[in-house]
Amino acid sequence: MADSPLIEIRNLVKHFGSVIALSGVSMSVGRGEVLCLLGDNGAGKSTLIKTLSGVHKPTSGEYLVEGRSVAFASPRDALDAGIATVYQDLAMIPLMSVTRNFFMGREPVKGVWPFRYVDFDHCDTVTREEMHRIGIDVRDPHQAVGTLSGGERQCVAIARAVYFGAKVLILDEPTSALGVAQTSMVLKYIHQVRSKGLGVIFITHNVRHAYAVGDRFTVLNRGKTLGTHAKSEIKIDELQNLMAGGKELQAVSEELGGMV
């Protein structure tokens, strides 16, 4: 089983009443691999992520984690199986300290009930070390997450998932709200996570960001996969056209002087 991919889905279908959100999606992610999931608005990216992370149950199709078929009842189940999802804007609580955010929902406790308490000194140390490791110098782990920049927040969220033993990271548009420097910070961190042997599913609609770190690219359109391509097989322009559904964008692009 060592060779089986971390996550594999085959012909995944998801209906919401009469709406067909996903009509047979197949993809896989292996260890130390970044799979980019590309698609325009309404392509079914969100539904796919939510199905992978246990929020939705698939209507039909196979979902395999390390070769074993799974059916998650809740996001917690997916998390326990090592599949961590970092949502674009719903990952951190700005008013809470970095430490409290880092350990939110998984606080290590000490002592005997009802006198169980959280060992915040230990938490502070761990947080400072983990942040240092990814190059964010948190002088005071008690500072509110709201004081961090958007890129730093994404990195903290990813670091949290890695620290708590994620095997697969699903990143939901981690760069879409960020500036250039911030984006490069997050992309570098994704690269670092991959070299640790984790599988990464990187959702984006920015082809440049995808091409920068991706090993393989799966393009999603209207609930279907338009195929998966390795980086060596496809050029950035082709990817862009594939994602936008081809001709139309090319026409617009020519009108605007090739800037899209």
Add this chain to the structure above:
Amino acid sequence: MVTASQPAAASPANTVKALQDERLKEVSLITKIMRRPELGAMAGLVLVTIFFLSTADASMFSLAGLMNILSPASQLGILAIAAALLMIGGEFDLSIGSMVAFAGLIFGGFLVLSGWPLLLAITATFAVAALLGGLNGQLVIRTRLPSFIVTLAFLFILRGLSLVGLKWATGGSTQLRGVGERAGDGIVREIFSGNALEGLFSWLAANNIIAKFPNGTPTVTGVPVSILWFIGLALLATWVLLRTRAGNWIFAAGGDANAARNSGVPVDRVKTVLFMLTACAAALVAILTVIDAGSTDARRGFQKEFEAIIAAVIGGCLLTGGYGSAIGAFFGAIIFGMVSIGLTYTRFDSDWFQVFLGGMLLLAVLFNNFIRKKVTGER
């Protein structure tokens, strides 16, 4: 975009280091103090104390005067601490004042009409209150309506039920008497009424440390138990908030329920428990005051919901949730007690209290907003 499109070319572990932000200032001691939510309430308490030290009769700050202040402060404070926890958890409970009256009614009913022993009556009162609090919570969670509206409905429902119930139980009166006689004596009554530490106070008086009457009994015979409950709950709530997993969950649930859920925090359970806790705090105040007064009436706890929320806000709680402290609500309640009682020690008309109340609330909200911007670095 060179770095963004070609990160694989550089060794990532080293380049990421270079991204350290030189624009972050060192955290100063002042910032650390500013970050404490209860700062406003403590500053307010100092100001109010200075005001009364300079205007009020000196007897206000005698031991007897302090007990006079702390007694109403403690009753409000028990409610305010629970309200603060609930506000940090992101919800309101406007029904706590009415819950005091309703819990007083059912407590009196269990004790006087049903003739249950005190311990059973108290346990049953807490159980009913917890059930109603849980109902509030479930309604808020399941309907996704603002808790403001749901609990506003309960403010009227419970107040009305208290009136109707009292009239039904007493045959037309809005006051149910006979609680004092039915409560009996014993350890349970001593936990919930009267004064504590009487031995200590006698000893202090005998050794001339505190004031005493000519016959040797101290002028203040002990600490009202409500004050001890108040202090105990403030310490417990602070410990829970700052040092336990439940505390972290309360902050998370109020800060951003969605983010908390995504991180595996059982948000709905946290909120339901907080609603139950608030209702139980109201029941505790009802029990403490009803046994002492010997009767219960329909006006008990009138407008206490607003005072409790104001005390919590003065104590640093944000109306939007996710931020605040229990110790702040503790100080907020003491400010309340000090001003409402203290004005009678001065030559000012004691109706200035309401003006003060509104002014203090406005000031506290402005101050809290300023602090929140500081904390989150929001511009």
